[in-house]
Amino acid sequence: MLLDYTTLKLIWWLLVGVLLVGFAIMDGHDMGVGTLLPFVGRDDVERRVIINTVGPHWDGNQVWFITGGGAIFAAWPLVYATAFSGFYWAMLAVLWALFFRPVGFDYRSKIDNPTWRRTWDWGLFVGGAVPPLIFGVAFGNLFLGVPFSFDTQLVSTYSGSFWELLSPFALLCGVVSSAMISFHGAIYLAHRTQGEIQWRALRAAGFFGGLMLLAFAAAGVWLWMGIPGYVIQSALDTAAQPNPLAKTVIREAGAWFANYRHYPLTLALPAVAFVAVPVAQALARSGRTMAAFWASALAIVGVIGTAGAALFPFILPSSIDPNASLTVWDSVSSQLTLTIMLVATLLFMPIIITYTAWAYRVMGGKVTAAYVRENSHSAY
Structure with a gap:
């Protein structure tokens, strides 16, 4: 029996969030190590x-x-098309x-030449940072709104530029992300090394860790004090077929914190971030x-959970036409597509997790x- 459409939309919002978190944790620690490489x-x-x-x-x-x-491509095709068009140069970077x-x-260690190796050290830094x-x-730009709109055929038009993405608030969010990944990489490096x-x-x-928490707190204050959020004002059929233009959206001060007011348990997400960082630092030192x-x-x-909970149900808000903002309810694939994807995920995700755990255990x-x-010709 198929799950109802509303439930599937929620499940895929959660699953995309899980994939983003999984990417930040698993690929994030080796990117953090690459960022630290020339300095540590x-x-x-x-x-x-x-x-x-x-x-x-x-x-x-x-x-x-x-x-x-x-x-994102399969579950949220409108988000994929709009975001990868608007963020084209950013994605290329x-x-x-x-x-x-x-x-x-x-290739870094294939040639025993200091200049060659230093060059690739900085290349790995760029690839990690x-x-x-x-x-x-x-x-950060999701909270500010992205300058796009749809015509009657749901063809999106992006009216911004790459440089407009680099606003002060967005750059602050970039600091949060960079510090978070560098912190995670440093903790992993402390686990796998010894001595100096x-x-x-x-x-x-x-x-x-300290920079991450300071920037995270500053971004929250900035959102509260100076950046209006988005609110769906009209009635919304969450089980309807996708149509991002079939709603009315307004911008309202403090709206990005509405979910925290309506669902107090979500406050655990930022609390976890503020508690987990000093706990990780203390555990590593011990x-x-x-x-x-x-x-x-x-x-x-x-x-990441804090950002997701604040944005919900919005995925890609529009700054020039709020009614065109893409949400969990109106930017998804068909019910059949989401169901097939869910079955495939339930089959293959445990395999990926099991294999990853085994690989880290064997090569830890x-x-x-x-x-x-001793292994200068076979090690990296």
């Missing part, structure tokens, strides 16, 4: 140690990125930055680095300078 590693051996902490897993973690993009990762990991920054800026590298990773975790990693992951759940443990020297 002081010589070639130390940098090879750092690279080998994520070397066996980084490409497998890209599954979360690819799956997230595919899920992400892809260009990601190009440095496979080449950097695979740029995507989280752009994703954070993109999230681990000590520097712990210092980085202290800095980026040597319980695996527990610290999961606390850091919980902080990511809190930050500390990476040391001695290991890199």
Whole structure:
């Protein structure tokens, strides 16, 4: 028996959120390690140690990125078409930055030349630092509204530019995202290393954890004080076929906090973020680095969950035609498509999670300078 359309729409909103969180946790820690690479590693051996902490897993973690993009394409086709059109140059910048990762990991240590290796170290930095920054800026623009509209044939027109995306609030959200991923990478690095590298990773975790919470709090205050949210004013049939123009939307001060007023349990999400970061830092300093990693992951759940709960039911608000804003209810695929996708997810997601857990268990443990020297021709 098919689930009703409204329930499927909610389930896929949650599942896309799970995929975004999974991407931030799994691909995020190796991007964070790449961001820290030129600063935590002081010589070639130390940098090879750092690279080998994520070397066996980084490409497998890209599954979360690819799956997230595919899920948005299949479950929210109007969101995919509109966002990837409006954020075209931003998405290209992400892809260009990601190009440095496979080449950097695979070829960085093939030639024993300091200039060659330093160049790829900075390439890995770009591949790790740029995507989280752009994703954070993109999230910031969701709260501000994106300048797009639809014609009567539901063809979207984007009227903004790349530079308009870089507003002060959006850049602040980029700082939140970058600090969050760098913090997560530092905690993971502390788990997989020892000695001087681990000590520097712990210092980085202290800095980026504090920066993340400060920027996160500042973004919340800014939203409350100066950025009006979106409210659906008309009656809405949540089980109807998608039609983003069949509603009336207004902008209203404080509207981004309406869900927190109506559903107080959602306040647990920002609370989790503020609690999990210092807990992760304390656990890492005490040597319980695996527990610290999961606390850091919980902080990511809190930050992304906070944004998702504030935006709901909006996915892509429009700044020039609020009525055209895309929501959970009116930007999705058909009921049959969502059902088939749900079955496929229930079948394959446990396989992905099981394989990932097995891979991390088999290829875990500390990476040391001695290991890199002994395996200089096979290690990254």
